[in-house]
Amino acid sequence: MKMVAGQELGTTGMAVNSDAVAEEPAVEARRISKIFQGETEVRALDDVSVSIRRNEFFTLLGPSGCGKTTLLRVIAGFEPPTMGALYLAGTDISRLPPNQRPVNTVFQNYALFPHMSVANNIAFGLEMLGKPKDEVRQTVDDMLRLVQMEALKTRRTSEISGGQQQRVALARALAPHPEVLLLDEPLSALDLKLRKEMQIELKRLQNETGITFVFVTHDQEEALTMSDRVAVMNAGKILQIGSPQEIYQHPAERFVANFIGESNFLDATLSGGTVDLKAGGRYDVTVPEGVAEGSVSVLVRPEHASVRSGPAGDGEMSGTIETVVYSGEATTLHLRLATGEPLKARSPNSPGEGTLPGQGEEAAVSIGAGAVTVLRD
Amino acid sequence: MTDASLHTGPAAGELEREAEQADNRSRWMLSTPAIVIICLAAAGPLMVMVLYSFLTPGDYGNVKWEFSTQAWVNTILQRDIFDDTLMWADAHLSIFWRSLSLSLITTVLTFVFGLPTAWFIATQPPGKKEFWLFLVTVPFWSNLLVRTIAIQELIRAEGVINNTLKFLRIIDEPIQMMFTDFAIAFGMTYVYLPLMVLPIYAAVDKLDFRLVEAAHDLYATRWRTFWRVILPLVKPGIIAGSILVFIPSLGAYVTPRVLGGGKNLMFGNLIELQFGQGRNWPLGAALSLMLMAAVMVALIWYVRVTSRERADV
Ligand SMILES: Nc1ncnc2c1ncn2[C@@H]1O[C@H](COP(=O)(O)OP(=O)(O)OP(=O)(O)O)[C@@H](O)[C@H]1O
Ligand SMILES: [Mg+2]
DSSP, rough: SSSHHHHHHTTTTTOOOOHHHTSOOOOOEEEEEEEESSSEEEEEEEEEEEETTOOEEEEEEEOTSHHHHHHHHHTTTTSOSSEEEEETTTTTTOOGGGGSSSSEEEETOOOTTTTTTHHHHHHHHHHHHTOOOOHHHHHHHHHHHHHTTTGGGGGGGGSOHHHHHHHHHHHHHTTTTTEEEEETTTTTOHHHHHHHHHHHHHHHHHHOOOOOOEEEEEEEEHHHHHSSSSEEEEEOOOOOEEEEHOOOOOOOOHHHHHHSSOOEEEEEEEEETEETTTTTTTOOOOOOOOOOEEEEEEEOOGGEEEEEEEOOOOOOEEEEEEEEEESSEEEEEEEEEETSOOOEEEOOSSSOOOOOTTTOOOEEEEOOTTEEEBBBB | OOOHHHHHHHHHHHHHHHHHHHHHHHHHHHHHHHHHHHHIIIHHHHHHHHHHTTSEBBTTBBEESOOOOOHHHHHHHHEEETTEEEEEEEHHHHHHHHHHHHHHHHHHHHHHHHHHHHHHHTTOOOHHHHHHHHHHHHGGGGOOOHHHHHHHHHHTTTTTTHHHHHTTTSOOSOOOOOSSSHHHHHHHHHHHHHHHHHHHHHHHOOHHHOOOOOOOHHHHOOOHHHHIIIHHHHHHHHHHHHHHHHHHHHHHOOOHHHHTTTTTTHHHHHHHHHTTTTOOOHHHHHHHHHHHHHHHHHHHHHHHHHHHHHHHO
16 A cells, blocks of 8 residues: 555656646645534534635634644545545545645644654654655655754754754654645744744755745734635635735734724725715725625725824824833824724834824824725624 | 862862762662562572572471582482483583573563553553553453463363364364463463563554654655664564563463463473472572573673664664
8 A cells, every 4th residue: 555646746856747637736625524422523624615726825814623634634634524625736625534645744743753863753654655764864864954953963953952843843744745734833842042043944954945834823913924825714614715914914804803903993885886974985896705895894994094284184083192111113193083993004124214294193094005804704 | 089179179079078978878778668668579599599599408408507509409410210421411501592592582472462462452442442451451450370260261171162163064073272381372372461562552542643754754664664664663672562561471381380380380380399399499599690691691691682772873
């Protein structure tokens, strides 16, 4: 049973017939649901469809318990989906056991084999694939170099630091050169500085190896800085898939907007291609599918709202400054609009005296063109 | 005293030495109860045994206070009653051999049955584990002799097994199981099984099943996952279980006596014989010491093997 399926799928050094499959997504989930039967039934994945492109750095982002790990485990083969099918490079792999899928995982706790050295951990996958000894040795050395761990080759994995274990886990998963690498919050156990370093490192590794990365995190900043595309999940569903810019600037739903970055939600009326804010002002918008005319909720990012002292003019909103929060590179003003709605506005600090209104002052707020997004609630 | 402390000057050195002595003294005092118990319970009887093994047997048991190495010679050699030539004590040697092989068989059998049992218990949901563990310990509640006689009830000619087989018309004549080596191995496996199950259970219970998933993820089949990941990780439990089973098996006494009848003696019975009917206490003492030595050798070998493997990695 030597990786029959794996070879079909072109894993582990086998040349992939790239012309034939170039159009195929690396991973495609079609209407996958996963229900855990227990004392209470948990619908961990609810009709999830997603198509991950080749060589993509794809991130699953969502709050704790939203089903990110479950989706990864379905892709890796540890959990059979209750419904739906999973395709890898166009082949249905829903029924393939994990050891026959050309997919490797970097586990959240690393799951390194404690009874083996660093080198033996990295060699494990290659040995199980029955690679010849010199090839194994060569690849292990390459991997050690790739993650800069040559010096610790013979150490036991229990005798190296967390960051080093993380590198070994990466090297171990990359060594068999899988089609897809799954990473389940691989950076969450690291301190901030190491975490930033590893973010850059991961991007570099993905570029160098050309492997499709599916990365799980609940840190929105990490998702935005690292990914080609992000899927935002909540309660077992994928709410939106898009590039970091799309997700940030044009979140489709209130949940997405709230989860990524800071948000102001304002009441408005939609008619034609424009919205009239209740607090004042008329803006052109793109209307997302499934939003009816009439009363809607719109999103304004704090950095897109500008504030000046004095009474509001035409098309501006008037409000009162409640709090001023200085945070180094920017200052955030917390206002109460005339309609009673709260609003945050952030502006970068310029050298010299600030010209921002102070606490208790009356202020006028305007919003840049294209900065108003209609939300599907 | 280390070199470093010499350089700190005489006064400092003095103080340090005093502190160290006080430390030593309190350590000695604290361990006194343990030392006393070890001396009384282990070293004392052992010394008596060594002493007795170099004395002459008394006429009605006990010993005569005359130095003799005869007991030690008799452990493996015997004098021909007609022409006084020394020859191998075949009876003793075959009993050594039977004890050794039956103990090994018992260890292997308890492992074969114990590993799946331990695995099953360790993979039960938290609430149920305790229940199964409890069941494993139930046999300890009754006396060894009672349990052994229960086995006799199972395997004797008119016992449960033979009667069932006859009833099902699988056999016509009862199978002779009592008073065979099979009976002894069966009985000892039953008696010592918990000693194998419990340490393996402890090891499997500690096993991180995410490592098993990691192995599957890295293309290992179930079988190779078992050999390359599971077995090495639960090995400490297997070794502990094997030691716990092998050592008492080697000296087993009740089970071979009841199930093996008079002729299938094991080492424990041989020793007992010397203190009882044989009335040869020195020989009994010498045989006991030999058994102890054998156990020590086995233990040292185990430690060697396992520590070498650790160094290999
Ligand atoms: N084996 C299981 N049995 C029952 N319920 C489960 C099981 N695994 C996960 N769940 C449930 O499924 C839901 C999704 O879990 P999952 O581990 O995928 O979340 P997650 O998004 O990875 O969260 P986190 O960020 O905390 O890791 C949760 O409600 C969880 O309790
Ligand atoms: Mg998770």
